[in-house]
Amino acid sequence: MGERSVRDAGTLLAQARRIVVFTGAGVSAESGVPTFRDALTGLWRSFDAQRLATPEAFREDPALVWGWYEWRRATVARARPNAGHVAVAAIEARVAHAVVVTQNVDDLHERAGSVAPIHLHGSLSAPRCSACARPAPVPDGVPDEPGDGRRAAPPRCAHCAGLVRPGVVWFGEALPTAALEAAVQAASACDLLLTVGTSGLVYPAAEIPRVAARFAATVVQVNPEETALDAVADVNLRGPAAQVLPALVRAAWGDAGPA
Ligand code: BJW
Ligand code: ZN
Numbered sequence: 001m002g003e004r005s006v007r008d009a010g011t012l013l014a015q016a017r018r019i020v021v022f023t024g025a026g027v028s029a030e031s032g033v034p035t036f037r038d039a040l041t042g043l044w045r046s047f048d049a050q051r052l053a054t055p056e057a058f059r060e061d062p063a064l065v066w067g068w069y070e071w072r073r074a075t076v077a078r079a080r081p082n083a084g085h086v087a088v089a090a091i092e093a094r095v096a097h098a099v100v101v102t103q104n105v106d107d108l109h110e111r112a113g114s115v116a117p118i119h120l121h122g123s124l125s126a127p128r129c130s131a132c133a134r135p136a137p138v139p140d141g142v143p144d145e146p147g148d149g150r151r152a153a154p155p156r157c158a159h160c161a162g163l164v165r166p167g168v169v170w171f172g173e174a175l176p177t178a179a180l181e182a183a184v185q186a187a188s189a190c191d192l193l194l195t196v197g198t199s200g201l202v203y204p205a206a207e208i209p210r211v212a213a214r215f216a217a218t219v220v221q222v223n224p225e226e227t228a229l230d231a232v233a234d235v236n237l238r239g240p241a242a243q244v245l246p247a248l249v250r251a252a253w254g255d256a257g258p259a
């Protein structure tokens with residue numbers, strides 16, 4: 001990441017009145033939460049996440065899929081927000097109209113102090129019945145050994161005895177309407193969108209930075225790798241979120257950070 005580009009992006013950030021921070025799995029990578037396209041380990045070694053995150057996979061083998069999500073819930077429960085999440089919360093605290101839109105199903109933005117991040121793909125902590133859709137309780141405790149993948153039979157719904165499923169959005173499923181509408185609305189009204197740690201491959205979420213660009217917002221991207229959003233971004237800051245985002249906040253508002 002060039003010093004100058006961070007300084008320039010900091011100036012753009014400081015000038016913006018309406019900001020959207022759009023995040024993906026990469027913002028949680030330095031907290032020890034694997035990204036979606038990282039290779040799986042444990043019992044799931046022979047799968048890829050794209051095959052597990054489907055209604056078909058849950059129908060065929062509910063214990064495999066539920067076990068995978070319980071392992072992920074355990075991983076997140078043991079993780080701590082990193083300096084990238086903290087910097088996002090600092091941007092929110094500093095800018096009157098700042099909206100955090102995340103594709104992540106973890107709660108690390110909330111735990112870093114973000115007020116009401118919009119979750120486009122649901123949450124690991126909101127299980128519901130796969131038959132009647134009623135919310136179900138989060139299982140007590142978390143699995144002991146997050147490194148060791150295990151199958152786990154999903155609980156049964158208290159109302160209809162249907163299988164309880166994770167409250168996340170799988171491939172082929174619609175995103176929660178209110179969340180998607182709020183994200184599109186914020187993207188179409190912002191003057192700067194900061195996209196962090198996403199490959200930009202999964203739709204309709206990947207439309208969010210594109211909507212902002214179409215409405216003439218400046219798009220700044222933070223990612224150590226090239227992504228499908230490189231062409232959409234006006235500024236590409238190549239580096240890990242936990243380093244680049246704090247540097248960006250300092251470049252915008254000085255060492256004192258948020259007011
Ligand atoms: C770092 C870093 C560091 C690493 N710092 N960065 C148009 C064209 C083609 C296909 C479609 C289309 N529209 C829809 C589709 C189908 C499909 C889709 O998009 N498929 C594509 C793969 C081609 N979309 C859907 O099916 C969606 N539903 C839908 O369209 O419904 C239609 C419908 C309408 C009405 C009724 C019914 C149906 C649903 C998509 C749901 C996605 N769900 C998942 C799983 C959520 C639950 C879970 O977590 O298990 O969401 S998939 C997965 O991808 C997850 C993520 O949120 C999402 C995005 O991934 P993300 O965050 O970008 O992660 P990675 O791993 O891809 O990238 C990590 C990045 O971090 C990398 O760039 C690294 O370099 C970077 N990085 N370290 C900063 N330290
Ligand atoms: Zn039910």
